[in-house]
Amino acid sequence: MIGRFKQYLRVTTAINELQINEIAKCFKLKKVARGTCLVNAGDICKEFYYIGSGGIRTYFLTGAGQQCSRLIALEGAAGTALSSFIGQTPSTEFVEALEDSELYAISHQNFRRLLVEIPGWLEFYNQFLEMAYIHQNEKLQQLSTLTATQRYEKLMKDKPRYIQRLSNKILASYLDIREETLSRLKSK
Amino acid sequence: MIGRFKQYLRVTTAINELQINEIAKCFKLKKVARGTCLVNAGDICKEFYYIGSGGIRTYFLTGAGQQCSRLIALEGAAGTALSSFIGQTPSTEFVEALEDSELYAISHQNFRRLLVEIPGWLEFYNQFLEMAYIHQNEKLQQLSTLTATQRYEKLMKDKPRYIQRLSNKILASYLDIREETLSRLKSK
Numbered sequence: 001m002i003g004r005f006k007q008y009l010r011v012t013t014a015i016n017e018l019q020i021n022e023i024a025k026c027f028k029l030k031k032v033a034r035g036t037c038l039v040n041a042g043d044i045c046k047e048f049y050y051i052g053s054g055g056i057r058t059y060f061l062t063g064a065g066q067q068c069s070r071l072i073a074l075e076g077a078a079g080t081a082l083s084s085f086i087g088q089t090p091s092t093e094f095v096e097a098l099e100d101s102e103l104y105a106i107s108h109q110n111f112r113r114l115l116v117e118i119p120g121w122l123e124f125y126n127q128f129l130e131m132a133y134i135h136q137n138e139k140l141q142q143l144s145t146l147t148a149t150q151r152y153e154k155l156m157k158d159k160p161r162y163i164q165r166l167s168n169k170i171l172a173s174y175l176d177i178r179e180e181t182l183s184r185l186k187s188k
Numbered sequence: 189m190i191g192r193f194k195q196y197l198r199v200t201t202a203i204n205e206l207q208i209n210e211i212a213k214c215f216k217l218k219k220v221a222r223g224t225c226l227v228n229a230g231d232i233c234k235e236f237y238y239i240g241s242g243g244i245r246t247y248f249l250t251g252a253g254q255q256c257s258r259l260i261a262l263e264g265a266a267g268t269a270l271s272s273f274i275g276q277t278p279s280t281e282f283v284e285a286l287e288d289s290e291l292y293a294i295s296h297q298n299f300r301r302l303l304v305e306i307p308g309w310l311e312f313y314n315q316f317l318e319m320a321y322i323h324q325n326e327k328l329q330q331l332s333t334l335t336a337t338q339r340y341e342k343l344m345k346d347k348p349r350y351i352q353r354l355s356n357k358i359l360a361s362y363l364d365i366r367e368e369t370l371s372r373l374k375s376k
Contacts, residue, residue, distance in 0.1 A: 083321065
């Protein structure tokens with residue numbers, strides 16, 4: 001499964017084969033069951049995940065204890081509690097396995113070492129950060145500008161996989177709508 | 189004013205003096221009056237700004253025509269309509285000068301060229317993206333977890349300059365609260 005990640009690096013960066021293997025060696029396979037909590041709020045996030053199969057989500061809790069899901073990453077994508085991973089500061093988010101998953105985890109220490117040793121890894125990280133920013137910015141804007149129905153329709157168009165695979169509870173918390181509203185939208 | 193930016197690069201990256209001067213040469217001084225619109229929604233954002241003096245903000249409009257301010261960058265900071273700048277896609281945000289400002293603008297073309305030619309510039313961009321992501325993520329979370337009062341108090345603690353320098357209209361649109369609510373909070 002890490003082969004797909006290696007292929008991604010070959011296509012999008014100037015990393016040579018020797019370096020790609022060095023990078024791949026830093027990713028350790030971690031099989032986790034659905035619902036496993038990988039990072040708790042308050043933890044310092046020490047790992048970055050490439051999703052071989054399954055998926056993860058990040059979420060935080062509102063004052064009223066409601067979950068707000070933010071990042072969803074399914075197989076072929078990568079993710080973590082990024083703010084905590086960057087600053088090595090206590091996380092305000094949780095990271096949870098959405099399904100039984102095969103994750104490839106790289107430690108923060110190795111991640112940073114590769115940034116110094118392999119210029120192409122910096123290039124990969126740059127692309128990852130650009131995408132993460134665009135995603136966050138879109139999310140921030142959609143929550144203020146789109147109605148519940150529009151957010152659901154946009155997700156159906158852009159990420160139909162999410163609707164097929166995520167539970168209503170998680171989908172609703174990703175769209176910032178109530179589960180009853182989601183059920184109503186789905187039944188239409 | 190660009191001297192401060194050069195100093196920042198010296199301290200935070202491994203860029204040598206020759207390269208720093210090459211980078212500085214790409215930044216063109218742009219004096220703009222308060223209220224100048226630098227990027228309109230729908231434009232492709234072609235420039236990245238280092239703020240010599242004054243400041244800029246990015247904002248978008250809700251369906252009801254209400255402004256939501258997102259990024260505020262005052263002197264010594266940098267910014268632009270980043271999603272559009274990254275993807276060279278039509279912007280969903282506006283960029284506006286908050287005050288009479290001296291901006292140092294680098295074109296998208298030169299910015300990308302420097303990423304290829306000067307490894308330390310990639311390093312700078314990386315740090316910029318990390319900060320931009322952390323800022324966005326915090327904003328996204330605060331809007332769901334903090335009350336109007338808590339958001340105002342947090343801003344007063346973290347960014348007192350914003351409260352001193354921004355108009356109530358812009359401050360309210362940054363905090364996602366009504367102007368009347370802001371006036372009430374300020375008078376307390």
